[in-house]
Amino acid sequence: MVNDRPARAHRTGAPLFLAGWLGLSLTMGVVHPASAGDRQAGRQKVAGVCQACHGMDGLSKNPEAPNLAGQIENYLVKAITEYREGIRKNESMNIVAKELSDDDIANIATYYSSLEIEVIPP
Structure with missing residues (x-):
């Protein structure tokens, strides 16, 4: 029996990965690093x-x-905003975040995400 179907390239998880990344990026509200907060103010x-x-x-x-x-900037913005709005629960963070403006949150996220960490193998 002859297989009449054309040969197909080996599929990888790349399309699924990209779709998942795009979906996550859209739900987290991607902030372009150039338009992110002010590091010094943070x-x-x-x-x-x-x-x-x-x-x-x-x-x-x-x-x-x-x-x-070194934490991901968009993650920090999302997490701190969720503490401020009461979506995430932590007694200390809910109190502290309640006083932060959107600019404060963006600036803090920019500052902490800009800090480089070094991992030294054992």
């Missing part, structure tokens, strides 16, 4: 609001607070 806000739990360097000394250095 540093100033972090010094007054965030450093006690998350550190100026984004490396928490408190086991209850996550490290934020």
Whole structure:
């Protein structure tokens, strides 16, 4: 029996990955890095609001607070906004985030995402 169907290229997960990435990007509200917040303003806000739990360097000394250095900017904007709106629940974050403007959130996210971390293999 002869197979009359044309040969097909090997399929990879690339189309599914791209579709998933695009969907995630759309739901997270992609912020173009060039139009993101002000890093210096974010540093100033972090010094007054965030450093006690998350550190100026984004490396928490408190086991209850996550490290934020090098975190994805869009994720930080989304997470902090959700704390402000009460969608995410954390007693400390809900109180702190309630006082943040959209600009404050963008600036904080820009600052923490800009911090480079170094991973040293064991």
